[in-house]
Amino acid sequence: MKKQKTKEQAQSGISKTCPGPMVFSKGAVISEPGSTMKYKTGNWRTYKPVIERAKCIKCGICWANCPDAAIKKDSDGTFIVDYDYCKGCLICDKLCPVKAISHGVEQK
Amino acid sequence: MAEKEKAEKVVISGADAIACAVKLCRPKVLPMYPITPSTLVPERLSEFVFNGEMKAEMIHVESEHSAASALYGAYATGVRGFTATASQGLALMHEILPIISASRFPAVMAVANRTLSGPLNIWNDHSDAVSERDQGWIQLYCESAQEAFDTTIMAYKIAETERVSLPVMVCIDGFALSHVYEPVQIEGQSKVDAFLPPYKPHNFLDTSDPKTFGAVAFPNSFFEFHEAEEMAMQEALKVIPKVNEEFGKAFGRKYGDGLVELVEMKNAEYALIGMGTLVGTSRVVVEEMRKQGEKVGLIKLKCLRPFPKDEILQACKKLKGLAVIDRHASLGYEGALTIDLKAALKDEKVKVEGFVAGLGGRDIDVKRLRAAVETIMKGEKGYWLK
Missing domain, CATH: 3.30.70.20 (Alpha-Beta Plaits)
Structure with a gap:
C-alpha cells in the first residue's frame, strides 16, 4: 500500500509505535487506488x-x-x-x- | 449585486451574524436542514444565494445526517462548505462527525445550542454540542453576535491551517444569542479575503489523479490515525491564539487569547468559569462583587476542545475556589466542564465546585450566579442552580 508521507507524520514519532513499516496519509486517503485487490478475503x-x-x-x-x-x-x-x-x-x-x-x- | 467593500455596522441577530460571516468566507456548498433555533442561519444564506449575493450551491437535504454527509462530500471534492444545526439535528449528525474529522476535512458548522429532548424542549443549554465533544471537532463558544461573526471567520482560518486540518463547530446559545439583536460590525469583502485566502485542499476527488477515500483502517493503523488527530488538536492549541492575534491586527477585535479570556483574575481569590452567553451575565456579577470589595474574577472558556489546560492552570494558580457553571449535565456524574476542570486542577490548591445551570432554557441570572460564587466562598459544595 503506497501512501503519501506528510510532514505531520514525519514529526510525529508514529513510526516508533507502529507495528509495521507503514506510513500514514493525512485523512486516511490512499493515493494509489485499487488497494482492496491486495486484501484477499x-x-x-x-x-x-x-x-x-x-x-x-x-x-x-x-x-x-x-x-x-x-x-x-x-x-x-x-x-x-x-x-x-x-x-x-x-x-x-x-x-x-x-x-x-x-x-x-x-x-x- | 456588487460585493460590499466597506465595513458597516448593523443591528442583527447572532444567527444573522454567522450567516453574514459565512457569506464573506465564500463557501461553495451549503447543505442545510433547518432546525430551531439555528433556522435563521440557512434562511439568511438562502436569501443571499437567491439574490445572487453569494455564489454557492444550497442543497436542501432530507435530514441532518444527509447535511453532514453532503458536507463531507463537498470537502471531498475540494471546496469550502458550511452547515448549521442544533439539538436533535446535531445528534443525528453524530455518526458523520468523526468521519469528517478523521478525514481531516476543515469543515465549519454553526450550532445554535439547544438542549436534547426529552422531554421535548427547544430552548438553550449546551447538551447538544457538549455531547459531541469527543468527535475530533474543535469547539468554540461565543458570547455576543459580534463574537459569533468574528469566530466564524476565524474558524475557517483555524480549520484550514495545514497542521490543524480539523473541523470547527461555532457554538452560539440558542435564542439567548441566535435570536438576540445586537450591533455587529460587518467587515468588507476584500479585508476578509486578505485574512482568509482561498481554500487549498490537502486531498480531493480528481478523475485525473484517482485516490481512495474512506478506506477501512485495520487494527494495525486505526490507532495511528486517531493519534494524528490528537496531535492536530494539540497543534490547534497553538494555532487558535495565533489566528486570534492575526484577527485582532486585521479587524481590531480579539477574544482573550482565543482560548480563554480572563476578567479581573489578577488578584482574584474566587472565580466563575463558563461558556457562551452566561459569561456576559457573569461579568455583571464580578463587577458588582468587586465593588463590594470581594476578590472575584471570571474565566471565559471560549474553546472547549481542544481543552486549554495550560491556560486554565495558569489562571487558577492563586485561586482558593472556582465555581464551574455547566449548561449541561453528564447524568450520573457531574457537568462535563466540571469533570474537565477537576482533572486539570487536581494538583492545585483551588477547590473546584460544579453548578449545573440553565437546563432547557432556564434563566441563568445574576442572582443564581452570585449564589454560586457565595457558595464557594463559604467552602460549600456545588449544586444544581435551579
Whole structure:
C-alpha cells in the first residue's frame, strides 16, 4: 500500500509505535487506488461454490449477481470462481438456472 | 449585486451574524436542514444565494445526517462548505462527525445550542454540542453576535491551517444569542479575503489523479490515525491564539487569547468559569462583587476542545475556589466542564465546585450566579442552580 508521507507524520514519532513499516496519509486517503485487490478475503469462506463447467450455459447470472465480483468469465465463455475473493455466500449456487453450481464445506 | 467593500455596522441577530460571516468566507456548498433555533442561519444564506449575493450551491437535504454527509462530500471534492444545526439535528449528525474529522476535512458548522429532548424542549443549554465533544471537532463558544461573526471567520482560518486540518463547530446559545439583536460590525469583502485566502485542499476527488477515500483502517493503523488527530488538536492549541492575534491586527477585535479570556483574575481569590452567553451575565456579577470589595474574577472558556489546560492552570494558580457553571449535565456524574476542570486542577490548591445551570432554557441570572460564587466562598459544595 503506497501512501503519501506528510510532514505531520514525519514529526510525529508514529513510526516508533507502529507495528509495521507503514506510513500514514493525512485523512486516511490512499493515493494509489485499487488497494482492496491486495486484501484477499477468500479465507473468510465457510462454504465453497464449485461450477461444473460442462453444465454451464454461459448465461452470466452468477457473474452478474456475485456481490464481491468474484466470478470471472473464462476464455470459452463459461464462468469460474476466483477463490482469492469468494466469501462463500452461495448466491451463485441459488441462482444458477441449470444447477451447474454445487457447494461443499471449505476444507482448510 | 456588487460585493460590499466597506465595513458597516448593523443591528442583527447572532444567527444573522454567522450567516453574514459565512457569506464573506465564500463557501461553495451549503447543505442545510433547518432546525430551531439555528433556522435563521440557512434562511439568511438562502436569501443571499437567491439574490445572487453569494455564489454557492444550497442543497436542501432530507435530514441532518444527509447535511453532514453532503458536507463531507463537498470537502471531498475540494471546496469550502458550511452547515448549521442544533439539538436533535446535531445528534443525528453524530455518526458523520468523526468521519469528517478523521478525514481531516476543515469543515465549519454553526450550532445554535439547544438542549436534547426529552422531554421535548427547544430552548438553550449546551447538551447538544457538549455531547459531541469527543468527535475530533474543535469547539468554540461565543458570547455576543459580534463574537459569533468574528469566530466564524476565524474558524475557517483555524480549520484550514495545514497542521490543524480539523473541523470547527461555532457554538452560539440558542435564542439567548441566535435570536438576540445586537450591533455587529460587518467587515468588507476584500479585508476578509486578505485574512482568509482561498481554500487549498490537502486531498480531493480528481478523475485525473484517482485516490481512495474512506478506506477501512485495520487494527494495525486505526490507532495511528486517531493519534494524528490528537496531535492536530494539540497543534490547534497553538494555532487558535495565533489566528486570534492575526484577527485582532486585521479587524481590531480579539477574544482573550482565543482560548480563554480572563476578567479581573489578577488578584482574584474566587472565580466563575463558563461558556457562551452566561459569561456576559457573569461579568455583571464580578463587577458588582468587586465593588463590594470581594476578590472575584471570571474565566471565559471560549474553546472547549481542544481543552486549554495550560491556560486554565495558569489562571487558577492563586485561586482558593472556582465555581464551574455547566449548561449541561453528564447524568450520573457531574457537568462535563466540571469533570474537565477537576482533572486539570487536581494538583492545585483551588477547590473546584460544579453548578449545573440553565437546563432547557432556564434563566441563568445574576442572582443564581452570585449564589454560586457565595457558595464557594463559604467552602460549600456545588449544586444544581435551579
